[in-house]
Amino acid sequence: MNRSELLFDRPTDLFASAPPEMRGHDRDDVRLMVSTPESDAHYSFTELPGLLKPGDLLVVNESATLPASLPAASRLANIRLNLSTRFADDLWLAEPRWSPSRPGPLPLKEHEILQIGDAKAVLLQQYPGIPRLWFARLDNPASRLMAKYGEPIHYSYAPAYPMSNYQTIFSRFPGSVEMPSAARPITTHVRHMLRSRGIGIVGIILHTGVSSLEIEDETVEHQTLYPEVFRVPEATAHAVNATHARGGRVIAVGTTVVRALETAWTPNGLRACSGATGLYIHPGSKVRAIDGLLTGLHDPVTSHLAMLSAIAGLERVKKAYSEAIRNRYLWHEFGDSHLLWRQDAN
Amino acid sequence: MKGVALVTGAGRGLGRIIATFLAGQGHDIVITARTSIEIHDVAQFLEGNDVRIVPIPGDITDPVHRTRLLQQTRAMGSLSLLVNNASDLGEIPRPELALASLERFRLTLETNLVAPIALIQESLPQLEQTRGLVVNISSDASQGGYERWGIYGSSKAALDLASKTLAAELKPRHIFVVSVDPGDMRTRMHQDAFLGEDISDRPLPEVTLPFWAWLVGQDPERITGMRYQAQGTLWEVPA
Numbered sequence: 001m002n003r004s005e006l007l008f009d010r011p012t013d014l015f016a017s018a019p020p021e022m023r024g025h026d027r028d029d030v031r032l033m034v035s036t037p038e039s040d041a042h043y044s045f046t047e048l049p050g051l052l053k054p055g056d057l058l059v060v061n062e063s064a065t066l067p068a069s070l071p072a073a074s075r076l077a078n079i080r081l082n083l084s085t086r087f088a089d090d091l092w093l094a095e096p097r098w099s100p101s102r103p104g105p106l107p108l109k110e111h112e113i114l115q116i117g118d119a120k121a122v123l124l125q126q127y128p129g130i131p132r133l134w135f136a137r138l139d140n141p142a143s144r145l146m147a148k149y150g151e152p153i154h155y156s157y158a159p160a161y162p163m164s165n166y167q168t169i170f171s172r173f174p175g176s177v178e179m180p181s182a183a184r185p186i187t188t189h190v191r192h193m194l195r196s197r198g199i200g201i202v203g204i205i206l207h208t209g210v211s212s213l214e215i216e217d218e219t220v221e222h223q224t225l226y227p228e229v230f231r232v233p234e235a236t237a238h239a240v241n242a243t244h245a246r247g248g249r250v251i252a253v254g255t256t257v258v259r260a261l262e263t264a265w266t267p268n269g270l271r272a273c274s275g276a277t278g279l280y281i282h283p284g285s286k287v288r289a290i291d292g293l294l295t296g297l298h299d300p301v302t303s304h305l306a307m308l309s310a311i312a313g314l315e316r317v318k319k320a321y322s323e324a325i326r327n328r329y330l331w332h333e334f335g336d337s338h339l340l341w342r343q344d345a346n
Numbered sequence: 347m348k349g350v351a352l353v354t355g356a357g358r359g360l361g362r363i364i365a366t367f368l369a370g371q372g373h374d375i376v377i378t379a380r381t382s383i384e385i386h387d388v389a390q391f392l393e394g395n396d397v398r399i400v401p402i403p404g405d406i407t408d409p410v411h412r413t414r415l416l417q418q419t420r421a422m423g424s425l426s427l428l429v430n431n432a433s434d435l436g437e438i439p440r441p442e443l444a445l446a447s448l449e450r451f452r453l454t455l456e457t458n459l460v461a462p463i464a465l466i467q468e469s470l471p472q473l474e475q476t477r478g479l480v481v482n483i484s485s486d487a488s489q490g491g492y493e494r495w496g497i498y499g500s501s502k503a504a505l506d507l508a509s510k511t512l513a514a515e516l517k518p519r520h521i522f523v524v525s526v527d528p529g530d531m532r533t534r535m536h537q538d539a540f541l542g543e544d545i546s547d548r549p550l551p552e553v554t555l556p557f558w559a560w561l562v563g564q565d566p567e568r569i570t571g572m573r574y575q576a577q578g579t580l581w582e583v584p585a
Contacts, residue, residue, distance in 0.1 A: 129553070227556060
């Protein structure tokens with residue numbers, strides 16, 4: 001697939017620039033578009049439990065968000081160093097940016113030193129195939145630097161809000177640098193309604209890296225993705241397999257869950273699995289572990305969109321996105337929701 | 347201070363990339379390769395890092411050379427990471443196994459199988475002190491059964507089994523062993539293997555950097571005995 005096929009126009013006033021609770025609403029007071037092969041239908045998010053069947057299973061990401069954006073003084077200017085992926089205590093993949101709204105790549109060199117408050121980061125090497133990302137060695141524990149200087153990673157469309165805005169009710173294990181936001185509208189109220197209806201909820205952990213990367217390769221399938229650390233626990237593997245066996249549907253809450261589950265998929269079903277996954281789910285991939293994806297609305301030409309095309313086919317995704325734009329859905333982590341059923345989900 | 351590493355075959359290609367990564371990580375490193383000019387060039391290239399780099403040219407099948415290497419790591423502290431990367435492709439062009447020179451086959455086995463095991467044997471006292479990690483570089487040829495890859499492939503298959511066996515045997519002594527298939531790369535060895543062919547579609551050995559970054563962050567006790575594909579989509583930590 002050519003990258004131009006993942007392009008679409010979307011008015012910039014459809015970016016959600018603040019969380020619903022900052023706009024005077026509840027977290028679950030967002031819209032929900034449900035896309036089946038036949039139609040795209042519009043609901044409010046609190047109607048989700050009624051749209052699922054008893055015996056269906058939601059899989060959520062239990063990773064919590066870190067204040068991973070650090071102010072850094074460099075030879076060039078005062079910049080931001082957005083930590084992306086923890087490889088070791090003192091070794092991170094990181095994205096130097098001019099500012100939240102202005103990406104790199106910056107003209108930085110190997111061995112260049114960034115000053116972060118009283119600490120230093122040494123830029124080691126660029127990530128192969130993604131020159132915007134650098135391996136950086138820190139002379140202080142990242143946890144200390146984030147606690148002292150960090151703020152949540154944010155981009156041009158939204159300022160930094162307090163950290164609590166970047167956690168969901170499932171956030172338990174700190175490690176993501178950007179909120180796994182699909183579960184954000186699931187309030188304790190919605191969770192209660194789901195459980196009362198007999199819909200299960202189980203967790204995986206996948207620590208997200210920076211999401212700011214567009215697909216740059218002309219051929220979508222050739223794009224380099226960096227790995228993310230994940231864990232699919234035994235109990236979750238069991239629950240997913242049991243749901244499939246009963247004829248229930250498995251709904252991934254967020255693209256991170258799809259990545260983790262598809263990595264742990266075997267011809268015999270899902271297995272418990274931990275490690276780092278570099279799996280890239282693109283239009284040529286088969287998606288087998290899940291029947292549906294509950295997610296937000298994604299930017300043009302991103303790997304997330306490539307994943308959506310793997311689940312529902314490019315045509316359906318494009319149709320759904322036109323529908324979302326026409327109905328003025330809000331984009332990004334504080335925006336509206338989208339439940340996308342697979343072609344053959346029952 | 348990250349401890350002392352020894353990287354064999356560090357004069358070019360993958361070994362050079364691993365040495366560069368480890369130097370950036372703050373490891374003191376002893377690097378070795380047969381070609382003196384290349385290994386000194388690598389040492390010079392790594393000078394910008396605030397670590398000690400000691401180039402010692404020589405052949406790892408030579409016991410005297412191995413002793414020199416391990417005396418040097420001892421003098422710098424104690425070996426905590428041994429990367430057995432030096433490999434011999436064998437006859438070029440690659441012959442069919444049925445027609446291959448047995449004399450030449452033995453030489454390949456000496457470099458790819460016996461010498462790495464010898465280095466492990468001889469460095470045990472140092473690795474034991476540091477709860478060290480051994481990384482043996484393998485190849486997909488060890489599992490493929492590809493035509494004309496029998497010499498190199500069988501030497502690497504044997505090394506894989508040795509890695510797994512050593513992992514089991516050495517775990518009680520807190521020495522850990524993994525095997526890593528780096529995948530196809532645009533290196534001199536790969537060009538030698540595909541004489542006269544265009545290999546520009548293969549990635550440079552830098553493609554393995556993320557794997558090395560991930561590997562050094564792992565608890566070696568949890569991953570000992572594993573075989574990894576550096577360009578694979580899953581680097582698993584067993585339960």
